[in-house]
Amino acid sequence: DTAVSQTPKYLVTQMGNDKSIKCEQNLGHDTMYWYKQDSKKFLKIMFSYNNKELIINETVPNRFSPKSPDKAHLNLHINSLELGDSAVYFCASSQVRGETQYFGPGTRLLVL
Amino acid sequence: SQQGEEDPQALSIQEGENATMNCSYKTSINNLQWYRQNSGRGLVHLILIRSNEREKHSGRLRVTLDTSKKSSSLLITASRAADTASYFCGHYGNNRLAFGKGNQVVVIP
Numbered sequence: 001d002t003a004v005s006q007t008p009k010y011l012v013t014q015m016g017n018d019k020s021i022k023c024e025q026n027l028g029h030d031t032m033y034w035y036k037q038d039s040k041k042f043l044k045i046m047f048s049y050n051n052k053e054l055i056i057n058e059t060v061p062n063r064f065s066p067k068s069p070d071k072a073h074l075n076l077h078i079n080s081l082e083l084g085d086s087a088v089y090f091c092a093s094s095q096v097r098g099e100t101q102y103f104g105p106g107t108r109l110l111v112l
Numbered sequence: 113s114q115q116g117e118e119d120p121q122a123l124s125i126q127e128g129e130n131a132t133m134n135c136s137y138k139t140s141i142n143n144l145q146w147y148r149q150n151s152g153r154g155l156v157h158l159i160l161i162r163s164n165e166r167e168k169h170s171g172r173l174r175v176t177l178d179t180s181k182k183s184s185s186l187l188i189t190a191s192r193a194a195d196t197a198s199y200f201c202g203h204y205g206n207n208r209l210a211f212g213k214g215n216q217v218v219v220i221p
Contacts, residue, residue, distance in 0.1 A: 004154075033209075041198060043155075043211040056208055090154055098142055098204045103154035 003027050004104040006091050012110045013081055021076045021107045023091030031055075031097050032074040034066060035090040037106070043090070049074055050097060081111045122216040131188040133215040135201030136181075142204050144177055144184050149198045149214070158186070158199075191219045 004025045013019055025032060033056075034046040047066045048056035054066065063079045074091060091104040125131050135144070143162045147155040159175045161168045161184070168175045174187040188195055196219045202209040 040213060042213045043200065045208050045210070048208065097207060100145065100157045100160055101155075101209065102157070105154050
């Protein structure tokens with residue numbers, strides 16, 4: 001069974017569109033995260049939720065909106081997609097904040 | 113070495129050799145974590161070392177932490193072709209895990 005899963009794995013879309021990426025973890029963890037990895041493999045935290053509550057919101061454009069319907073899910077909605085949003089987006093989870101994180105396989109977003 | 117603003121480093125070694133990579137950070141930390149990323153995959157956790165620890169081992173992996181120099185190293189002994197991957201250190205402090213840009217390691221069979 002996949003511990004942290006993301007859908008879709010690939011997402012190709014036009015500039016200006018709105019898209020969502022879904023993440024689910026079956027590890028029973030309290031904390032979930034979204035990261036963005038750019039073409040140089042630099043990995044940057046975007047958001048972190050603990051028990052459905054937002055605890056980290058980095059300097060991310062407000063076109064990005066996370067939603068956590070329950071502890072096991074953290075979705076990412078992106079409005080008005082721009083070329084610079086092209087990247088790989090990773091979801092992760094941890095039992096508690098600051099401890100080992102378990103990453104999903106990533107969603108490769110390409111904005112044309 | 114990995115820092116917040118440097119380009120990723122690349123290391124090519126022969127199978128059986130040891131691989132050492134370094135990581136530095138600028139803030140105070142609670143712990144430092146090393147991860148491996150195979151091409152096209154998510155990150156996989158390797159070792160977590162706490163700020164009051166100086167060295168930690170896991171199989172063929174050895175991690176050191178020098179909080180006075182704000183640096184850490186990861187040593188992979190007796191490397192294998194399957195160790196080919198990118199290696200990232202993330203330092204945890206201020207409620208977030210901040211990653212460097214990674215070291216690309218290629219182990220030649």
